Amino acid sequence: MLPCTIRMRICTARSWRLFEVSSLSRNYANRPASRLGRFGGELPSLDHFLQRERAIKLWREILRGCRQVSDPNTKKETLDFAKEEFRRNKDVKDLTQIRYLISTGKTQWETFERYISGL
Numbered sequence: 001m002l003p004c005t006i007r008m009r010i011c012t013a014r015s016w017r018l019f020e021v022s023s024l025s026r027n028y029a030n031r032p033a034s035r036l037g038r039f040g041g042e043l044p045s046l047d048h049f050l051q052r053e054r055a056i057k058l059w060r061e062i063l064r065g066c067r068q069v070s071d072p073n074t075k076k077e078t079l080d081f082a083k084e085e086f087r088r089n090k091d092v093k094d095l096t097q098i099r100y101l102i103s104t105g106k107t108q109w110e111t112f113e114r115y116i117s118g119l
Helices: 023-029 046-066 072-088 095-118
Strands: 005-011 016-022
Touching (some): 046 095
Antiparallel strands (some): 005 016
């Protein structure tokens, strides 16, 4: 008999039965919790999560603002530029760099909004 074995008596309608349950089968409780997200990647920190929300907010602001552009070529070029910038920087992990990119993007968008309203 293993030293990590627990004996239990279970009463059934006919008789008492002795069951041995090995604690080795309960390994799942001893493992540390993994920090994997829905898609298999590691869960972001709170700061990363907040910066992600700011980036999404900027993206939505750009999409809404592009609806106001009357020239189809300018609208397409603006959206293509924004998509490319977001795609190019999607794997940045450094918080300082993320903050810089978001503030730069906001500045560029505000400049473009002033240009649009001046037309």
